[in-house]
Structures are given as structure tokens and as C-alpha cells.
Amino acid sequence: MRLGFIGFGEAAFEMSRGLKEQGLEEIRAFDIMHDHSIFGDLIKERANSAKVELVFSAKEVMDNSQIVIVAVPGSKALETAQYLLDNLNDDIIYVDVSASTVKVKKEVWELIKEKTTRFVDAAMLGPLPMHQHKVPIAASGTGVDEFMESMLPYGMKIEKVSETAGDGTSIKLIRTIFTKGLSSLLLEIVEISSKTGVTDRVIESISNTVDEVSFEYTINRLLTSGAIHAERRAHELIGSIEMMNEYDVEPIMSTAAKGKLDWFASKNLNEVFKGETPKSFKDFIEYL
Numbered sequence: 001m002r003l004g005f006i007g008f009g010e011a012a013f014e015m016s017r018g019l020k021e022q023g024l025e026e027i028r029a030f031d032i033m034h035d036h037s038i039f040g041d042l043i044k045e046r047a048n049s050a051k052v053e054l055v056f057s058a059k060e061v062m063d064n065s066q067i068v069i070v071a072v073p074g075s076k077a078l079e080t081a082q083y084l085l086d087n088l089n090d091d092i093i094y095v096d097v098s099a100s101t102v103k104v105k106k107e108v109w110e111l112i113k114e115k116t117t118r119f120v121d122a123a124m125l126g127p128l129p130m131h132q133h134k135v136p137i138a139a140s141g142t143g144v145d146e147f148m149e150s151m152l153p154y155g156m157k158i159e160k161v162s163e164t165a166g167d168g169t170s171i172k173l174i175r176t177i178f179t180k181g182l183s184s185l186l187l188e189i190v191e192i193s194s195k196t197g198v199t200d201r202v203i204e205s206i207s208n209t210v211d212e213v214s215f216e217y218t219i220n221r222l223l224t225s226g227a228i229h230a231e232r233r234a235h236e237l238i239g240s241i242e243m244m245n246e247y248d249v250e251p252i253m254s255t256a257a258k259g260k261l262d263w264f265a266s267k268n269l270n271e272v273f274k275g276e277t278p279k280s281f282k283d284f285i286e287y288l
């Protein structure tokens with residue numbers, strides 16, 4: 001197996017380290033910043049540490065790789081595809097792991113499909129320093145089956161979503177609403193609880209509630225009960241918002257939560273289900 005990376009930042013570095021440990025010997029990488037006055041030394045140090053051959057042209061990577069993983073910033077994904085186009089051919093599986101948008105993933109595929117029939121939109125769903133090459137990947141596109149088959153011996157965790165470019169990324173972007181939203185919500189909780197002197201007790205209480213059952217159960221419980229109690233929950237947040245205002249804490253997340261609950265209440269699901277909590281949130285998706 002001959003693997004190439006275009007872009008050798010943290011993602012490529014961590015994946016390379018893991019793959020090398022699993023026995024993938026032939027890995028090449030090109031990074032346009034390799035001779036940058038600030039970042040060049042870091043790129044070289046990472047390549048040396050991961051035992052990756054750092055080359056100095058994208059063409060050399062493309063000419064010597066069966067799989068090319070494009071690991072560039074999301075804002076550069078389409079530009080990079082254009083840059084690589086002249087050296088792309090149907091012997092290459094083109095894997096885009098950039099954190100770009102669904103629209104961009106589709107545009108990349110439209111751009112390269114006359115050069116290769118094998119494209120993979122690979123959305124990484126976890127922290128690379130923790131998982132390295134075993135980071136969970138939601139993959140879509142025409143080249144997913146071959147990509148999975150090629151990387152299976154090296155322990156990569158790839159799940160096929162579909163053969164449509166962008167579907168893998170859509171999972172990542174929706175998941176991001178949760179991860180970034182939760183971190184922002186926790187920041188607001190810690191900010192107000194520290195000012196009232198109850199941080200440890202609040203965190204312990206939340207932890208006990210979350211740890212008591214599976215998270216999937218919690219998701220379903222909160223959504224289904226919300227179908228009936230959204231109006232009451234929105235009203236309860238008024239007290240939380242007033243408290244934060246008293247302590248000069250801007251209630252950004254709490255105000256947004258109240259707005260979403262008000263919207264939820266406006267769907268009148270309490271009447272639809274005659275006051276009885278639905279068994280699954282899937283029972284009321286059609287009403288949203």
C-alpha cells in the first residue's frame with residue numbers, strides 16, 4: 001500500500017503515526033508550507049517523528065500513491081483540488097478529510113470526477129491526538145468501498161454512509177452543533193455557577209443525571225418529554241436568565257434555549273399527543 005498526504009498538519013501527522021505503527025511502511029507527504037519561516041520546521045519535525053517521507057511537490061505524492069488523503073483547511077479544499085487536478089488519474093482514490101462544507105465536498109467531486117471515479121468524503125468524528133488513524137470516520141462517495149478495503153488491515157475505523165459526496169460531512173457538521181453547542185453551554189454554566197459559589201455541586205448534579213443512564217436514553221427522554229413540556233421549560237429558563245443578568249453574566253445560550261423551546265411549544269405537540277409523552281422523538285419529527 002502506497003499512501004500520500006497533501007497537507008501535513010495535525011490530522012495527517014497523527015494518522016501517519018498510527019498507520020506506521022500498524023505496519024504501513026510507504027507514506028509520503030507534501031505540505032505547501034514546508035519551507036515557511038515559522039511552520040516549516042514543525043512540519044519537518046513531524047514528518048521525521050512519524051517516519052514519513054516529506055517530498056517537495058504535490059506531483060511526487062500523486063505519482064507514487066494509490067490513496068491520496070487531502071488534509072488541508074476546509075477553506076482550501078476546493079482550491080487544493082484544482083491545484084492537484086493535472087496530476088490526478090483514475091488509479092488514485094482521492095480522500096478529502098478537510099473540515100469543509102457539504103457544498104464544497106460536492107464541488108470537489110464535480111471538479112475531479114472526470115479525472116477519477118473514486119472520491120471519498122471522509123468526515124473524522126473525534127480527536128486525532130487521542131485516536132490517531134483509528135479516529136471514527138463517516139465516509140461517503142464513489143470510492144468508499146475500495147478505501148475501506150484498502151485500510152482495513154491497518155485498523156482504520158471507517159463507516160460507509162452512502163455513495164453521495166457530502167453525506168459524510170453532513171454528519172460531522174450536525175454533530176458539531178452538539179459538540180460546540182455543549183462546550184458553549186458548559187462555559188455559561190461554569191461562569192454563573194462560579195459567581196454564585198456552587199460550581200462543584202452543579203457539576204456533580206449534572207454528572208449524576210447524565211451518568212445514570214445511556215446518553216441515547218437521555219436524548220430520547222429530553223426530546224419526548226419536551227414535546228409535552230416545552231412551554232413550561234421555556235418559562236423556567238426565565239428565572240435562570242434573570243439570575244445571570246443580576247450577576248452580569250450574558251445569558252447567550254440560555255436565551256437561545258428559551259427561544260428554541262418557545263418554537264417547540266408553538267408546534268402544539270401537547271395537543272397532538274393529547275398530553276401523553278411520545279415513546280420516541282421519531283414519532284413527532286414530521287410535525288416539526
